[in-house]
Each structure stands twice: as C-alpha cells, then as structure tokens.
Amino acid sequence: MAKGTDDTIAVRIGKVLADRIISGAIEPGARLRQDHVAEEFNTSHVPVREAFRRLEAQGLAVSEPRRGVRVAAFDLGEVKEVAEMRAALEVLALRHAAPHLTSAILDQAEEATKAGDKSRDVRSWEEANRAFHRLILAPCGMPRLLATIDDLHAASARFLFAAWRSEWETRTDQDHRAILSALRQGNTESAAATLGRHVQWIGRKPVRTASGATREAFAIVG
Amino acid sequence: MAKGTDDTIAVRIGKVLADRIISGAIEPGARLRQDHVAEEFNTSHVPVREAFRRLEAQGLAVSEPRRGVRVAAFDLGEVKEVAEMRAALEVLALRHAAPHLTSAILDQAEEATKAGDKSRDVRSWEEANRAFHRLILAPCGMPRLLATIDDLHAASARFLFAAWRSEWETRTDQDHRAILSALRQGNTESAAATLGRHVQWIGRKPVRTASGATREAFAIVG
DNA sequence: AAGGCATAAATTATCTATAATTTTGGATCG
DNA sequence: CGATCCAAAATTATAGATAATTTATGCCTT
Structure with a gap:
C-alpha cells in the first residue's frame, strides 16, 4: 500500500490522527493539544493545525475557537x-x-x-x-x-x-x-x-x- | 446578520473567499496565492492556509502539494x-x-x-x-x-x-x-x-x- | 463568591528552507 | 543569420520552524 511519502506533513499527521480516532485509540471528547501532537511528530504546530482542520471537516473532531479541538463525541x-x-x-x-x-x-x-x-x-x-x-x-x-x-x-x-x-x-x-x-x-x-x-x-x-x-x-x- | 466578529481570522478569510468563489468573483481555475491573500487581509500566511483547507473540504478549491491551491473548476x-x-x-x-x-x-x-x-x-x-x-x-x-x-x-x-x-x-x-x-x-x-x-x-x-x-x-x- | 494574578494553550507573526517556475544565455539545427 | 530548444541560474511561492502575542483558565486572596 502506498504510504504517501510525498504528501505534505499536515496530510500525514491528519491520516494518522484520523486512524487513531476511528480505531478508538483516542477517546471521544479527548483534547487534542497542538504542541503535544507537534512534539510527537517532531514538527512545529503549524502543520498540526492544518491537520486539525481536515479532521474537523470529516466530522472526526470539533474545534471551539481559542479553546482548542477535541475528538468528536457521538451518540x-x-x-x-x-x-x-x-x-x-x-x-x-x-x-x-x-x-x-x-x-x-x-x-x-x-x-x-x-x-x-x-x-x-x-x-x-x-x-x-x-x-x-x-x-x-x-x-x-x-x-x-x-x-x-x-x-x-x-x-x-x-x-x-x-x-x-x-x-x-x-x-x-x-x-x-x-x-x-x-x-x-x-x-x-x-x-x-x-x-x-x-x-x-x-x-x-x-x-x-x-x-x-x-x-x-x-x-x-x- | 451576525458578522461573526469573534471567530478566528482563518474562519473569516475562509468565509470571504468562499463567497467570492461562489459568486464568481474569482474564476474557476484561478490560483489562490497565500501571501497575496495574506497581504490583502493584513495577516500572515498561516491563517490563510487554514482557510484554504476549509475551502478544499467544501469542494470550492483544490490543492496540489507544493504547487499551491486553485479555485475548483466544474462541468x-x-x-x-x-x-x-x-x-x-x-x-x-x-x-x-x-x-x-x-x-x-x-x-x-x-x-x-x-x-x-x-x-x-x-x-x-x-x-x-x-x-x-x-x-x-x-x-x-x-x-x-x-x-x-x-x-x-x-x-x-x-x-x-x-x-x-x-x-x-x-x-x-x-x-x-x-x-x-x-x-x-x-x-x-x-x-x-x-x-x-x-x-x-x-x-x-x-x-x-x-x-x-x-x-x-x-x-x-x- | 468576586476579583486579580499566574500559568498554559491557542492564534498569529516573522523568519528560513526547499521546491517549482520562469528567465536568460548559449548552443545547435534549419 | 535566425529560430528553437536545452540548461542553468534567478526569481517566486509554498511549506515548515521558531518566536511573539493574545486569550482562556485555574488558583489564590480577600
């Protein structure tokens, strides 16, 4: 399977986080802190923020302005x-x-x-x-x-x-x-x-x- | 109508650009250059990029990594x-x-x-x-x-x-x-x-x- | 409780590196 | 001699890193 090594860091982070959210590795409601994620992937927080936007659009995360983003809950x-x-x-x-x-x-x-x-x-x-x-x-x-x-x-x-x-x-x-x-x-x-x-x-x-x-x-x- | 003055700059830029694309003020296929937009809104390119991601998710723009984003065409x-x-x-x-x-x-x-x-x-x-x-x-x-x-x-x-x-x-x-x-x-x-x-x-x-x-x-x- | 200070985190700015595009100089071919 | 094509350099733009600022929040004091 193509690992997509040529796409941008933001995309890569987005895919990994999406997978974790879907698999349940990160719990619904859990906070996603940008510098924690940035540290884990050895990047700055800028691509992390872009990844968050993508997750938001997919309905996997919800973001409140100035309060951060958390894993979307569901019922x-x-x-x-x-x-x-x-x-x-x-x-x-x-x-x-x-x-x-x-x-x-x-x-x-x-x-x-x-x-x-x-x-x-x-x-x-x-x-x-x-x-x-x-x-x-x-x-x-x-x-x-x-x-x-x-x-x-x-x-x-x-x-x-x-x-x-x-x-x-x-x-x-x-x-x-x-x-x-x-x-x-x-x-x-x-x-x-x-x-x-x-x-x-x-x-x-x-x-x-x-x-x-x-x-x-x-x-x-x- | 609520002008949404409390949401983030990225969101504001996203709304304005979306409106322009929808209204046809920007042509399909036109390039969206991040620092041009940044200059227009007197910001840095970081919130602009986030706005781009949102437009992408809405299907209003398409982005090729390292080559920029352009207004989505349609047929x-x-x-x-x-x-x-x-x-x-x-x-x-x-x-x-x-x-x-x-x-x-x-x-x-x-x-x-x-x-x-x-x-x-x-x-x-x-x-x-x-x-x-x-x-x-x-x-x-x-x-x-x-x-x-x-x-x-x-x-x-x-x-x-x-x-x-x-x-x-x-x-x-x-x-x-x-x-x-x-x-x-x-x-x-x-x-x-x-x-x-x-x-x-x-x-x-x-x-x-x-x-x-x-x-x-x-x-x-x- | 209410208010203010301290801390932490999100947002944005500035700066740097790398990739892509354009331009230009030269060489080759007609 | 002129035109076209290629290559390399210069320019431009995107992507990311680092730094500064603003905003929220928790704790402590009164």
Missing part, C-alpha cells in the same frame, strides 16, 4: 444519521455504477466478501467490508459523491470499533451475496433495495463501561 | 452530481423534518418563496431559495446531514451565479408552493417526491464566452 442519534445518509447516497451511487460494473469487478467484490467472512477481528472485517462497498460503487464516476461516502464510512468504522473493539465473532454476510447475485442478473433495483436496507442494519451489543456497569452499544454493521 | 457532470446528491439528501431530511414542522415554520417558508418570486437579481433569489430549503429541512435535527446539504447548496449557488450572473428574469416558484401545500395537508410523501424532482431541475441558458462565441451554461435552479 445513537449520529449512528442512525450516518446509516441513513449512507443508505441514501450508496443507493444513488449504485444506480449509476451498475451499468459500468464488469464481471471482473463483481468477482473482486466477491473476494472481498469472502475475506470479510474469514476475518477474525473487527479491523480486518471492516477493511474487507469497505473494499466491497468501494468496489461496487466506484464505477459510478461521481467523485464528490464517493468522497462523501468515504467520510461516512470512516464514521461507521468508528462506531463499529467503539462497540466491537475487543471481541468479534465471525459472521457471514448474506446481504453482500444477495447484492452481488442481483447485480450479476442485471437486477439493479433489487440490488439497490438490499443495499439500502443493508447499511441501515444497526447492530447492538452490551459493553462494559468504565464504571463497571453494562450499557448497550450500537454500530452500523455493513 | 456539467458536477452540476448533475450535486443535483442528484441534493435530491437524495434533501428528501431524506424532509422525511425526518415533516413531523416537526409547525404552521409557523411553513408560513415563514411561504414568505421566503414570495421573496424569491419578487427578486430582481440572482443573488437575492438565491438567498430566498436557500432560506426556503433550510426552513423546511432544519427541523429534521440531523446536524451532519444539514451540514452536507449546506455544502451542496453552496455548490449549487456557484453554478447558478456562473450561468445567470448578469441577467435574471423574475420567475415564480410553483414547486415551492406545491411542496408547502402538500406539507400543510400532512402529505409528506408527495412533498418529498416534488422536492426530489425540484432540485434536479437543471436550467440551461446560452452565455457569451470570453472568445465571443456562445455556449450552453447549466445550473440547478431550485
């Missing part, structure tokens, strides 16, 4: 919101991508599904899942739409990791298979309908809180 | 793309907003429609149109969705100004009225369907190019 409402946005936009993308889907692409997507089914941890499952969605949507050729969907996927992954950080039991994705089979038959509408339902399926799971009690955690699983 | 494809995204997302927002719409809000929306019908120039028409959409969608209570829609509105306005910069003939918006009447009757589905069609209506108009020839210009008019 069940936002999980639902992201799920519905993904449903609306991914269905749109799929409708435009469908005419350009080749069997080669669909085969790759099937591989991604299989990889997901074999995953023993959330991280690799998420990676495979994202690959599946990207493969079938990319041929729509709508860059702005794809960029927005990507940001929503990042948010989804965040919710997922928050709920399933430690334990993850293998699950086989029937929806992905149904979508692929509909696409192979040229039944775009059926594929779109299934996709729309698929990304709105919200998994719930009890997790132990810091105080020892258990609460329900929610995440988009698709 | 008919992007006009269509934005129209379809707006249709998908505004319909979603309306479905959630509908249960929370009060007659007071609908009256305000009707006022906005009237103001639009009376507008003698694109700028004030656009303002009224945006107010209408925002009024009926805001009660959905989905901040991320609304923020995304806002960015798409900015893009729409850009297309509109590019095509209708000089001449603008008064037009009465039947769609807005149909949407309002459906909403007043509690017929959300009909309102949503009309809204979906409404924002995908793309106006076309011949404009004179720099070389003297005429070409077709396209814009979302809704």
Whole structure:
C-alpha cells in the first residue's frame, strides 16, 4: 500500500490522527493539544493545525475557537444519521455504477466478501467490508459523491470499533451475496433495495463501561 | 446578520473567499496565492492556509502539494452530481423534518418563496431559495446531514451565479408552493417526491464566452 | 463568591528552507 | 543569420520552524 511519502506533513499527521480516532485509540471528547501532537511528530504546530482542520471537516473532531479541538463525541442519534445518509447516497451511487460494473469487478467484490467472512477481528472485517462497498460503487464516476461516502464510512468504522473493539465473532454476510447475485442478473433495483436496507442494519451489543456497569452499544454493521 | 466578529481570522478569510468563489468573483481555475491573500487581509500566511483547507473540504478549491491551491473548476457532470446528491439528501431530511414542522415554520417558508418570486437579481433569489430549503429541512435535527446539504447548496449557488450572473428574469416558484401545500395537508410523501424532482431541475441558458462565441451554461435552479 | 494574578494553550507573526517556475544565455539545427 | 530548444541560474511561492502575542483558565486572596 502506498504510504504517501510525498504528501505534505499536515496530510500525514491528519491520516494518522484520523486512524487513531476511528480505531478508538483516542477517546471521544479527548483534547487534542497542538504542541503535544507537534512534539510527537517532531514538527512545529503549524502543520498540526492544518491537520486539525481536515479532521474537523470529516466530522472526526470539533474545534471551539481559542479553546482548542477535541475528538468528536457521538451518540445513537449520529449512528442512525450516518446509516441513513449512507443508505441514501450508496443507493444513488449504485444506480449509476451498475451499468459500468464488469464481471471482473463483481468477482473482486466477491473476494472481498469472502475475506470479510474469514476475518477474525473487527479491523480486518471492516477493511474487507469497505473494499466491497468501494468496489461496487466506484464505477459510478461521481467523485464528490464517493468522497462523501468515504467520510461516512470512516464514521461507521468508528462506531463499529467503539462497540466491537475487543471481541468479534465471525459472521457471514448474506446481504453482500444477495447484492452481488442481483447485480450479476442485471437486477439493479433489487440490488439497490438490499443495499439500502443493508447499511441501515444497526447492530447492538452490551459493553462494559468504565464504571463497571453494562450499557448497550450500537454500530452500523455493513 | 451576525458578522461573526469573534471567530478566528482563518474562519473569516475562509468565509470571504468562499463567497467570492461562489459568486464568481474569482474564476474557476484561478490560483489562490497565500501571501497575496495574506497581504490583502493584513495577516500572515498561516491563517490563510487554514482557510484554504476549509475551502478544499467544501469542494470550492483544490490543492496540489507544493504547487499551491486553485479555485475548483466544474462541468456539467458536477452540476448533475450535486443535483442528484441534493435530491437524495434533501428528501431524506424532509422525511425526518415533516413531523416537526409547525404552521409557523411553513408560513415563514411561504414568505421566503414570495421573496424569491419578487427578486430582481440572482443573488437575492438565491438567498430566498436557500432560506426556503433550510426552513423546511432544519427541523429534521440531523446536524451532519444539514451540514452536507449546506455544502451542496453552496455548490449549487456557484453554478447558478456562473450561468445567470448578469441577467435574471423574475420567475415564480410553483414547486415551492406545491411542496408547502402538500406539507400543510400532512402529505409528506408527495412533498418529498416534488422536492426530489425540484432540485434536479437543471436550467440551461446560452452565455457569451470570453472568445465571443456562445455556449450552453447549466445550473440547478431550485 | 468576586476579583486579580499566574500559568498554559491557542492564534498569529516573522523568519528560513526547499521546491517549482520562469528567465536568460548559449548552443545547435534549419 | 535566425529560430528553437536545452540548461542553468534567478526569481517566486509554498511549506515548515521558531518566536511573539493574545486569550482562556485555574488558583489564590480577600
């Protein structure tokens, strides 16, 4: 995988921080102090500030003027919101991508599904899942739409990791298979309908809180 | 209108530049040189760069590392793309907003429609149109969705100004009225369907190019 | 509590280095 | 002899580092 060694320091910092926020390595609400980050990356704070702006735009951080920036919090409402946005936009993308889907692409997507089914941890499952969605949507050729969907996927992954950080039991994705089979038959509408339902399926799971009690955690699983 | 005197210089610069790009005061493809902007606003280049990052996220500027940033270009494809995204997302927002719409809000929306019908120039028409959409969608209570829609509105306005910069003939918006009447009757589905069609209506108009020839210009008019 | 001082952190300014673009001088070819 | 192309230097612009300033905040005193 290209490590992007040629892009700017600000971009590099942004990617690393995004990954940490998504994976849950930094907690929601945690403060991001610019000179701490600057020190860690052996830079000044100037590129750090630019990275913060990018995170802000992705919805991963929130900044209050003169008071610093903190990792964005999220609640069940936002999980639902992201799920519905993904449903609306991914269905749109799929409708435009469908005419350009080749069997080669669909085969790759099937591989991604299989990889997901074999995953023993959330991280690799998420990676495979994202690959599946990207493969079938990319041929729509709508860059702005794809960029927005990507940001929503990042948010989804965040919710997922928050709920399933430690334990993850293998699950086989029937929806992905149904979508692929509909696409192979040229039944775009059926594929779109299934996709729309698929990304709105919200998994719930009890997790132990810091105080020892258990609460329900929610995440988009698709 | 709140001038936002308390937000950071970077934010202020970002707003001014965004307005210029949207209004067409700066041409698509034009380079944005950081120290020129810095000089104009009597600041250093640091807040300017942060403003650039914000513009980039909004899709109003594109930046190549070490080569500077330029105003984003756009073509008919992007006009269509934005129209379809707006249709998908505004319909979603309306479905959630509908249960929370009060007659007071609908009256305000009707006022906005009237103001639009009376507008003698694109700028004030656009303002009224945006107010209408925002009024009926805001009660959905989905901040991320609304923020995304806002960015798409900015893009729409850009297309509109590019095509209708000089001449603008008064037009009465039947769609807005149909949407309002459906909403007043509690017929959300009909309102949503009309809204979906409404924002995908793309106006076309011949404009004179720099070389003297005429070409077709396209814009979302809704 | 209310107010003021001290500390810490964010924002912006100034300065430096490095990369990119333009210009210019020369050489080669028609 | 003129034009064109290439190369190297000079200019310009971006990116980043360091320094200064402003703003918020916590603590202490009254």
